[in-house]
Amino acid sequence: MALQCTPKFELQSTVLLEVLLQLSIAYNAFSGTIPKELGNLKQLTMLSLGINNFSGSLPSELGNLVDLTEIYIHSCGAGGEIPSTFANLTKIQTMWASDNPFTGKIPEFIGNWTDLTSLRFQGNSFEGPIPSSFAKLTSLTSLRITDLANVSSNLGFIKDMKSLTYLSLRNALISDSIPSNIGEYNILKTLDLSFNNLTGQIPSALFNMTSLTYLFLGNNSLSGDLPSQKSDTLQNM
Secondary structure (H helix, E strand, C coil): CCEEECCEEEECCCHHHCCCCEEECCCCCCEEECCHHHHHCCCCCEEECCCCEEECECCHHHHHCCCCCEEECCCCCCEECCCHHHHHCCCCCEEECCCCCECCECCHHHHHCCCCCEEEECCCCCECCCCHHHHHCCCCCEEEECCCECCCECCHHHCCCCCCCEEECCCCCECCCCCCCHHHCCCCCEEECCCCCCEEECCHHHHHCCCCCEEECCCCEEECCCCCCCCCCCCEC
């Protein structure tokens, strides 16, 4: 057997798995460290380790999986910094890495993952700022970064992210004003900028966006009056 499914997830041998394309061990109760031998499964296009009880850091060997397009490590228990070897994962389209004790800065190299469409970094212990390199991630449809510490960010990096349908930067130390061109994000359905340091006027265009369904701007220092009329699609505000 190549897999040993004990409370600790172990790879005794990767010989029988080297042509494996997808591996999901999500929603178990595996403990211990994530096996570095996973880095030998170089044909993998999808790896899901989410919802487990791992400890320790992500093994740097995962950076060998250069064909990965999807990686799910949310609520897996791993912590520490994202390994620098993840810079090799330039084919990534989806990364869910929420609700872990990850620390350090959000890596600049993620800005080179230009095929990325969905990124979730909620509920970790990352430090700001959000890298300016994220401005290159114009294929994103869903971006969720919350609960950042120490260093503030601005919203300049979202300038060309017009494919977004979901944007949550809740409690991310955003010190800026809402972009005046926010009305150009014409497929945006959810916008959560609550619990930040936003200032200035609330753009009236927000309330005329026919795609926008959920809008959260609470606990900021915004000014201006809410309009008496709003788009019929806006359900929560």
